[in-house]
Amino acid sequence: SQQGEEDPQALSIQEGENATMNCSYKTSINNLQWYRQNSGRGLVHLILIRSNEREKHSGRLRVTLDTSKKSSSLLITASRAADTASYFCATSYAGNTPLVFGKGTRLSVIA
């Protein structure tokens, strides 16, 4: 069953601005991952943060994880038009188990 909730459902920003997306989940996890999906295409893995980590960076991406609140955020700094896509969080409670995806945030970056 789907356990992740993301907000906002849709976000529209100007190029150069920062975009923040939030994700909440319901059960204990081993790790949380963020994916990007361009319209009609497959998933692109962005970043994985383990349950014992609080923050992780990758290029213009910053992910935080608060296991006490069962929530995570994805920050994209200095956004570009090419960042326009849907972003999903997905949680895993153990290795070799399926991911549970959130509902996603549709990000539009306007040039």
Add this chain to the structure above:
Amino acid sequence: GAVVSQHPSRVICKSGTSVKIECRSLDFQATTMFWYRQFPKQSLMLMATSNEGSKATYEQGVEKDKFLINHASLTLSTLTVTSAHPEDSSFYICSAPEGYEQYFGPGTRLTVT
């Protein structure tokens, strides 16, 4: 990173026919693979877990007789949509875990007319 392929990438079929989708792990062995379905503007929902050498396990609400899964080898799982109907039109994505990483196929767009 590891690579998972899917074939075909797009398929259009007539209502009532069957369609087979292949998922292959190209450079690692996968005793387990997962099949997800994504309807337009929605998220991915797990359909079933494919297990090499044993029966697949299906999520609640997914008909096992309609969505046949065969995991015949350590690198190949197939999903057959039998007697497809327009409501089966969707994006089907497989994934294979290696350790704590999940590697996703590029997806198959199924359109049933």
